[in-house]
Amino acid sequence: MNKLTFLGALALIAASCTTTRPVASDLEFPDPYQENGVHVQLDGVVKSQSRAILAFSGVAENRSGHDLGMILLRLDLFDATGAKVAEARAFSGGLKKDGVWRFQALVIGQLTRVPFKRLEPGRILVMNP
Numbered sequence: 001m002n003k004l005t006f007l008g009a010l011a012l013i014a015a016s017c018t019t020t021r022p023v024a025s026d027l028e029f030p031d032p033y034q035e036n037g038v039h040v041q042l043d044g045v046v047k048s049q050s051r052a053i054l055a056f057s058g059v060a061e062n063r064s065g066h067d068l069g070m071i072l073l074r075l076d077l078f079d080a081t082g083a084k085v086a087e088a089r090a091f092s093g094g095l096k097k098d099g100v101w102r103f104q105a106l107v108i109g110q111l112t113r114v115p116f117k118r119l120e121p122g123r124i125l126v127m128n129p
Contacts (some may be wrong), residue, residue, distance in 0.1 A: 027116065028117065029119055030042065030119060030121050036125070037062060037063055037066075039061045041060075044057040053107055054106065055088060055106045055107060056119065060092075066097050066128075067094065067095070071091070074105075074124070075087065075105050076122045077119055078117065088106060089105055
């Protein structure tokens with residue numbers, strides 16, 4: 001299975017689970033952050049018609065000084081008690097030096113309707129070309 005097929009299947013699964021995704025309640029966004037030369041600023045939420053959160057949107061900039069290979073951006077979601085209830089992930093096939101990537105990190109790993117309160121930066125993994 002190639003990467004595009006996998007990402008398409010992941011998006012289809014996310015769309016089919018819109019009524020069972022976590023729901024935000026007074027969600028706190030993290031400040032802009034940077035890891036492995038990638039600077040990230042979250043700027044929005046993608047919701048289904050039922051108001052369930054499907055993804056988080058933002059902008060990533062390559063500030064490493066060189067081209068980057070595949071990038072995995074992960075966000076962690078926590079409930080009011082501090083328990084991790086889900087993750088959101090975005091993938092890029094690469095990012096040129098000083099390049100900008102507008103992403104949507106899909107919420108995955110949680111199939112119950114658990115409200116979450118906090119969104120924290122996870123790891124930014126980079127494979128150099």
